[in-house]
Amino acid sequence: MIEIDEIDREILRALRRDARVKTTELGRRLGLSQPQAWRRINRLEEAGVIRGRRLILDREKLGFGVTVFLGVKLALKGRVSLSDFERAVAAIPEVQTVEHVLGLYDYRLRVVARDIADFERILRRRIMTLPGAGDVEANVLLSEERLEGPIG
Known part of the structure; x- marks a missing residue:
């Protein structure tokens, strides 16, 4: 420390x-x-306190006007390794974050799309075909306020 x-x-x-x-x-x-x-x-x-510096892009100006948070429950726990699911979902370019969480769902994904029709295509063709993907719940982002975390 x-x-x-x-x-x-x-x-x-x-x-x-x-x-x-x-x-x-x-x-x-x-x-x-x-x-x-x-x-x-x-x-x-x-010391790893600063892990990197990022470039923040404006998704809307790049043509990605829709952000959706997905809760994904694995259908075949034990039959599909978590690393297989994580590796497959990380290969989808529209998926910005993959979080393994406790609760109703096993994973929380942040997905960007050009519009709702584009999101539906990503959901049907890419996310629902992932190894072990089961129940999915989608929440469309309406607005976002960035809150800075504590520094101590």
């Missing part, structure tokens, strides 16, 4: 807002030199 102080938390908050911020600018904001800021970021990366 890595010790994280308030300066580390401020660095994480700044990088969460803009992962492209230069260490010179970050250091200036926090009263650190550029090398001090770089060393702190590097330490957080090496």
Whole structure:
């Protein structure tokens, strides 16, 4: 477990807002030199606190206007390995996330599609043909507000 102080938390908050911020600018904001800021970021990366930096794309501007959350219950537990299902679902480009969950369903998927007709095609031809796929429940995303998680 890595010790994280308030300066580390401020660095994480700044990088969460803009992962492209230069260490010179970050250091200036926090009263650190550029090398001090770089060393702190590097330490957080090496400890696995920072696991990567992402490019966030606007799905709608790319033509994907529908997002659906699917609950998928496996029909043949024990006869289909979870890794087979996970490997097959991860190969579907429209599936953005695959989460193995406890509850009524075994998996929660985030699926993007161009429109409802496109989603129906993805559901029928790709998701329902996955090894072990059983009951499915779909919830169409109406709006989304991104809430930032805790930094401690």
